[in-house]
Amino acid sequence: MTRIVKTGDAATLPFWRRPIALLFLMAMAMPIAFNTWSALLNNFVIEAANFDGADIGLLHTIREIPGFLAIGVIAIIIFVREQVLGLVSLVLLGVATAVTAHFPSLGGILTLTMLSSIGFHYYETVNQSLQLQWIDKENAPRVLGWLLATGSAATFVVYLVILLLWEPLNLTYNIVYMAGGGVTAAIAIFAMFAYPQFEAPNPQRKQFILRKRYWLYYALQFMAGARRQIFTVFAGFMMVEKFGFKVDELTMLYLVNLLINMLVAPLLGRVVQRFGERKTLGFEYIGLVIVFLSYGGVYYMGWGIAVAAFLYVVDHIFFGLALALKTYFQKIADPGDIAPTAAVAFTINHIAAVGLPAPLGLLWLVSPAAVFFLAAGMAATSLMLALLIPRHPVPGHETVLTRPMPAAAE
Numbered sequence: 058m059t060r061i062v063k064t065g066d067a068a069t070l071p072f073w074r075r076p077i078a079l080l081f082l083m084a085m086a087m088p089i090a091f092n093t094w095s096a097l098l099n100n101f102v103i104e105a106a107n108f109d110g111a112d113i114g115l116l117h118t119i120r121e122i123p124g125f126l127a128i129g130v131i132a133i134i135i136f137v138r139e140q141v142l143g144l145v146s147l148v149l150l151g152v153a154t155a156v157t158a159h160f161p162s163l164g165g166i167l168t169l170t171m172l173s174s175i176g177f178h179y180y181e182t183v184n185q186s187l188q189l190q191w192i193d194k195e196n197a198p199r200v201l202g203w204l205l206a207t208g209s210a211a212t213f214v215v216y217l218v219i220l221l222l223w224e225p226l227n228l229t230y231n232i233v234y235m236a237g238g239g240v241t242a243a244i245a246i247f248a249m250f251a252y253p254q255f256e257a258p259n260p261q262r263k264q265f266i267l268r269k270r271y272w273l274y275y276a277l278q279f280m281a282g283a284r285r286q287i288f289t290v291f292a293g294f295m296m297v298e299k300f301g302f303k304v305d306e307l308t309m310l311y312l313v314n315l316l317i318n319m320l321v322a323p324l325l326g327r328v329v330q331r332f333g334e335r336k337t338l339g340f341e342y343i344g345l346v347i348v349f350l351s352y353g354g355v356y357y358m359g360w361g362i363a364v365a366a367f368l369y370v371v372d373h374i375f376f377g378l379a380l381a382l383k384t385y386f387q388k389i390a391d392p393g394d395i396a397p398t399a400a401v402a403f404t405i406n407h408i409a410a411v412g413l414p415a416p417l418g419l420l421w422l423v424s425p426a427a428v429f430f431l432a433a434g435m436a437a438t439s440l441m442l443a444l445l446i447p448r449h450p451v452p453g454h455e456t457v458l459t460r461p462m463p464a465a466a467e
Contacts, residue, residue: 083180140183150173199326205325206322220312290417292369352368
């Protein structure tokens with residue numbers, strides 16, 4: 058029989074079996090499969106299936122469809138506990154990643170991308186919900202920063218192994234995908250049996266929720282999805298297509314990026330605690346405007362590979378500050394709204410993510426710089442929205458347009 062433990066009583070368990078330990082274990086497991094897949098993706102699709110910009114745009118459109126459908130999590134958690142759904146999703150992500158290289162064709166790659174994406178996006182939806190339920194508000198920025206660092210550390214190990222062993226052992230795409238996906242699936246299966254089912258103090262509403270007072274959070278999520286998708290799809294693709302990066306060279310860039318993120322991520326939580334969500338997000342968006350304009354300059358100004366690589370690393374650091382968006386919502390949310398709103402927010406985040414890659418892939422064929430200039434405009438729009446966040450957001454005072462109220466408002 059499944060043991061259920063209230064999070065408030067979990068302190069009696071050994072530390073490694075507590076909710077926070079499970080969050081860190083999952084934060085380590087997910088990036089192993091996901092980043093094994095993404096590290097090899099651009100080279101794999103170009104070498105195995107002769108992808109061009111339009112094909113890569115189509116692939117990422119397919120990959121984001123499950124994120125758009127993340128709202129379905131609300132229906133699933135009526136029957137399945139969030140913790141179970143998260144771990145099952147990790148297993149699916151791992152298995153789909155493991156068999157990716159067995160199907161080196163457009164149809165095969167798109168099908169397995171869809172399956173792994175279902176696992177990834179449903180896991181991420183549930184994981185965000187569990188983080189905000191299991192971590193108290195006072196410690197959330199600091200702990201979220203450490204969780205981000207843990208994910209970076211796991212990814213660092215993946216990339217380091219690829220970099221050091223790819224050529225000496227003459228590794229193949231199949232071997233690396235099997236190893237990365239298999240490890241993630243194994244960790245998830247272990248967690249299913251090693252941990253009790255944790256129960257947060259506030260029961261979650263298992264219904265669709267769309268509240269007017271969360272409008273700014275929804276808007277910021279929408280813009281984040283559009284902006285992030287351009288970076289995810291085209292920044293790495295640029296390094297391969299324009300500068301001819303090989304697997305080990307692209308992995309070296311990722312390693313440098315991850316090493317910096319491992320050191321910086323814990324500090325990002327402290328930045329949010331000290332300066333608040335408005336200033337943190339404002340700084341992030343100003344930085345992203347500059348970065349995306351500079352990406353365009355790589356094409357128009359003829360800047361070299363060193364500039365492009367520097368921008369790639371800086372870009373990742375700025376995106377890490379997005380944890381402030383999580384803490385903003387945690388501060389304004391009704392405690393029972395966290396799970397359904399996480400699902401709704403994921404769907405909103407992926408509206409643009411589903412619609413943009415394919416047309417932007419076609420735009421890329423005409424002008425790669427125009428794609429990055431468009432992203433700069435999106436970052437500028439996000440900056441305008443971030444300025445509406447109060448210095449101390451609380452229920453009833455979600456934006457500077459509303460006055461602080463003693464009780465939560467709908």
